[in-house]
Amino acid sequence: MEHNAQRAQKEDIMAKNTQRSRYSTSRRSLLLKGLAVGGAGALGAGLLTNGVPAFAKERSSGITRGDVAILRFLAAIExxxxxxxxxxxxxxxxPDSEVPGGTASAPYVNALQQLDGDMSQYIHDNTEDEISHFTFINAFLASIGADPVNLDHFRNIPSSKATGARQIGRLTNLMELTVDTSWWTRYRSRNKNPDFGDTFAQAIPGxxxxRFPAIPRNDGDLAPADHIQAIANTAGFHFGFIEQGGSSLYPTLAQGVTNLEVLRVLLSIGPVETAHFQTWHDKAGNAKILTDPTNGLVFPDLNNPPFGGEDFQTNLIMPEPTIFLSRDLPAVSIIRPTRQGVGGTGGAVATVKAWTADGLFINQRDPEFFAVLSELAVQADEARRGSALPEPAWPSIQRSNYPHAELDEMPGGQMPAVDHLARLS
Known part of the structure; x- marks a missing residue:
C-alpha cells in the first residue's frame, strides 16, 4: 500500500509538471526561441523546465515543484x-588555486586594508563560499532529476580595464553602483521592521x-589617494548590502519549502550568508571619513552629528531587538525582513528588484536575462509549503511589445519599473 501511495504521489507530481498556463507557455516559447538563436537552446530548457522529471532519483520523493523553483532561483542568485x-x-x-583568476591591484588592496588588514582574505573566503553554494545547489538539483541552472549565455557585461582584472564577459557590473545603505540603520532600529512597511535612513546618503565604482574601472582610478579610498569604501558598504540580502532571502524562501531535505539545504547555507553579513557590517564601520575629489561623494563621520546615536553608531553591529510578527509582542533581535510572498521585501522578487536598482545589471543588453531571472523569482516566491506551485495570476504578455515586461508590467506593481532597465532598451 505504501508503495502504491508513493507511486501515486510521483504520478501526481509528474502530472502537475506537464501543466502550463497560457502565460508560462507563451513566454517560455519566446525565451527558448530567443536563446536558441544565440546557440543556447539547451540553457533555456534547463532553466525553465518545471518540477521533478520522471527519471528523478529516490531522493526526489516528496519534493514539490515549489521546492525545485526555490532551489533554481537560489542557484541563479548564487x-x-x-x-x-x-x-x-x-x-x-x-587569487589562488581555490579562487583562480586575476592578479590583484596593489593600490586597491591597500585601500581595502584601511577597513581591515584582513580584507583580502575575507574577500577570498566569501568568494570561495559562493562558488561552493551554487555548485552544491546545482549538483543537488541534478541529483533529484531536475535541471541545474546555467547563466553563461548572459556573460556579456564588460570587465574592469584595471591591471589585475581578467578580460572576460561578466554577469554583474561593479562599476556603476547605486548602493542602498539603509540596511545599516535597519539593523539598528528598535521600533521598525521592513516587514511592517517601515523605511530607513541611508547611512551614506551620497x-x-x-553611480559609483566599487572596483577601479581602469588604472586611472588608482589615484588620487582619496579617490581609490572612496572606491574601497564603496565596496565595503556594497559587501554588506549584498550579504544582508542573502541573510533575508534564505529564511524567507525556507517558509515555502515542503521537503525536509530541501529545507535542510536552505537552513544550512542561509546562516553562512549571515556570517558574511556580520563580517562586512563590522568592516564597513571602518570606512575612512573623506570626500572623493573626483565626484564629491562624501563618507561622513557616522559617530558624530548630524549622524551619531544608535541609528548610526559604528560599533553597534549586532541586530538590535525590534518588532516582529506583531507590535503587541516584545521586541526581539532578528533577521529582517523575512515576510514570505511575491509582495514581501526579503524574497526572490525583492532581491531581483534590489540588485537591479543597485546597478548590478547595467550594460546587460540581453532582455532574455531579465525574463529568465524574473520568472525564476516569481516562481520561487509563489512556492508554498505542502502545496503545488500555483499558476501565474496575470495574463500572457507579448514581449515583442514590452521588451522588459516581466520586470516592468506585472499587475499589482509587484515589480515596478526600474530606471536601470529602462536604459537597456
Missing part, C-alpha cells in the same frame, strides 16, 4: 553572487544618489 565576488577577488582579494 551564480550571480559568485560573479561579483570573483571580480572583487581578482582586484582586491587573493551612495544612493549616483
Amino acid at each position: 551564480i550571480l553572487e559568485t560573479d561579483l565576488w570573483q571580480q572583487y577577488n581578482e582586484l582586491g582579494g587573493i 551612495l544612493s544618489k549616483g
Whole structure:
C-alpha cells in the first residue's frame, strides 16, 4: 500500500509538471526561441523546465515543484553572487588555486586594508563560499532529476580595464553602483521592521544618489589617494548590502519549502550568508571619513552629528531587538525582513528588484536575462509549503511589445519599473 501511495504521489507530481498556463507557455516559447538563436537552446530548457522529471532519483520523493523553483532561483542568485565576488577577488582579494583568476591591484588592496588588514582574505573566503553554494545547489538539483541552472549565455557585461582584472564577459557590473545603505540603520532600529512597511535612513546618503565604482574601472582610478579610498569604501558598504540580502532571502524562501531535505539545504547555507553579513557590517564601520575629489561623494563621520546615536553608531553591529510578527509582542533581535510572498521585501522578487536598482545589471543588453531571472523569482516566491506551485495570476504578455515586461508590467506593481532597465532598451 505504501508503495502504491508513493507511486501515486510521483504520478501526481509528474502530472502537475506537464501543466502550463497560457502565460508560462507563451513566454517560455519566446525565451527558448530567443536563446536558441544565440546557440543556447539547451540553457533555456534547463532553466525553465518545471518540477521533478520522471527519471528523478529516490531522493526526489516528496519534493514539490515549489521546492525545485526555490532551489533554481537560489542557484541563479548564487551564480550571480559568485560573479561579483570573483571580480572583487581578482582586484582586491587573493587569487589562488581555490579562487583562480586575476592578479590583484596593489593600490586597491591597500585601500581595502584601511577597513581591515584582513580584507583580502575575507574577500577570498566569501568568494570561495559562493562558488561552493551554487555548485552544491546545482549538483543537488541534478541529483533529484531536475535541471541545474546555467547563466553563461548572459556573460556579456564588460570587465574592469584595471591591471589585475581578467578580460572576460561578466554577469554583474561593479562599476556603476547605486548602493542602498539603509540596511545599516535597519539593523539598528528598535521600533521598525521592513516587514511592517517601515523605511530607513541611508547611512551614506551620497551612495544612493549616483553611480559609483566599487572596483577601479581602469588604472586611472588608482589615484588620487582619496579617490581609490572612496572606491574601497564603496565596496565595503556594497559587501554588506549584498550579504544582508542573502541573510533575508534564505529564511524567507525556507517558509515555502515542503521537503525536509530541501529545507535542510536552505537552513544550512542561509546562516553562512549571515556570517558574511556580520563580517562586512563590522568592516564597513571602518570606512575612512573623506570626500572623493573626483565626484564629491562624501563618507561622513557616522559617530558624530548630524549622524551619531544608535541609528548610526559604528560599533553597534549586532541586530538590535525590534518588532516582529506583531507590535503587541516584545521586541526581539532578528533577521529582517523575512515576510514570505511575491509582495514581501526579503524574497526572490525583492532581491531581483534590489540588485537591479543597485546597478548590478547595467550594460546587460540581453532582455532574455531579465525574463529568465524574473520568472525564476516569481516562481520561487509563489512556492508554498505542502502545496503545488500555483499558476501565474496575470495574463500572457507579448514581449515583442514590452521588451522588459516581466520586470516592468506585472499587475499589482509587484515589480515596478526600474530606471536601470529602462536604459537597456
